[in-house]
Amino acid sequence: MSSAPIIPQDVPPYLIQPLIPEISIGDISCAQALGSEVYVGCTDGELLRYALQADNDPGKLESYSLLSRQSLPNGKPIDELVLIPYLSRVLILSDRQIHFYTLPSLDPVPNIKPIRHVETFAVDHQHLMRPAPLTHDPSVKLQSVDLCVIKRSAIALYSLSEERLAYSREIPFQPGAQLARRTGQYLCVADGQYYNIVDLQTAQMFPLLPINQAADDPTPVKPFITVVSEIEFLMLSWTGASTLGMFITGEGDPVRGTLEWLSHPLSVCLDYPHITTLLPNGTIEIHSVETQSIIQVISAPVESDAGGDGRIGLVASAGGYLVPSSEQSEKMRKTKLRFDRK
CATH class of the missing domain: 2.130.10.10 (YVTN repeat-like/Quinoprotein amine dehydrogenase)
Known part of the structure; x- marks a missing residue:
């Protein structure tokens, strides 16, 4: 916990929602998201690309599905992903080398060698x-x-x-x-x-x-x-x-x-005007940049251990990304109407 005063807001700025329930291909080492896609780097050097896709059942939410998977040439852990939407590029740090790939297809950029x-x-x-x-x-x-x-x-x-x-x-x-x-x-x-x-x-x-x-x-x-x-x-x-x-x-x-x-903290992210931190006990605290007060605390899951039930980090995605929401489907659900014949 923080010693800063807690000044909660009527509507908390954040909530936790699963995007990809399980990644069984490899251990996650880093991740980034942009628009309707999520990119995941793994400890075995694999790079995974997920895309938000609609379900055949209109009553179900859209969900992120694995679109492609590939491995870096060195097979070493991917340490960092930096997305550059303006140029449609992603910079990948692995084994002390920066690799240059395209967005969203994740193809190597021609004629640009890795920086070593x-x-x-x-x-x-x-x-x-x-x-x-x-x-x-x-x-x-x-x-x-x-x-x-x-x-x-x-x-x-x-x-x-x-x-x-x-x-x-x-x-x-x-x-x-x-x-x-x-x-x-x-x-x-x-x-x-x-x-x-x-x-x-x-x-x-x-x-x-x-x-x-x-x-x-x-x-x-x-x-x-x-x-x-x-x-x-x-x-x-x-x-x-x-x-x-x-x-x-x-x-x-x-x-x-x-x-x-x-x-x-284990992680620190800025989403102005908020600073979000993940603490070692799995708690997430959100501070106001302007007042330095705590405006929200997201507790660790009840069943978690000291590691926070797998909460190992937070990632800020500067370009923003899409999150499936049940609000639209609830507002659009079928309703029976009765018509009077005249």
Whole structure:
């Protein structure tokens, strides 16, 4: 539980609803969704594509069905999926390599080889939020999407277009990068000890906040970085007694108030104006970005164990996706009418 005041809303912003009841092909390592499709990466290197399809029985809800399955060439676990709807591309991180595939068909992009020796990477969040074109004239060239690839001792800058991947330059960086997020000219990178801000225009870097403030606690703490706005990040820091969530600009200035959790979250997602976190006991807490208060708590299932009955993570899907709803079918259900003959 969090120590923040709980200010519930009349209509809770979220509810839990199963999308895919069971995936028996492999163990899930990551997932993403867009529109009417869900993409699942597995620990055995398989990539699964599910699509929302109507049932033959009009009385039943639409459901997600397996449309295709394929394996990456290396057969290693898929660590991350990043969807770029604007370019109809998906970036797949596996075995320290970034692979480039098309959306929604999941075909390898011709003439773009994987980027190797990757520690972590970050696509410019502002570019990720570009909407997919409703219609695309092939003669009209789309803007490129910028990304940073953090390698062992450097940050490599690239621009991705529909046809090619263009290398720009490198910025020296210390080893040990674990996580990175980018918005515009600012890159936030977590190494083994600190969150660091890198100004990509000036190539200047400075440490900002320790990931673990408890000097006597050797337990590894998972870093979390979330882009909140064009110039703002949310970073989580463990104090030894609780975890603090700090809102900090790309220039290193704290803004807003502070979030707090009595245990270190397993996942953190932004769906503005809400911050959603999964805690180790399986509880899901939703905070307001604006007031920092808790507005909803989703309890762990009663039959769950300490692991939260399989709740291993939360994923934010920036482009949005479709969820089957019973409301429409209930409103459209058959009703007998009696007509009076005259």
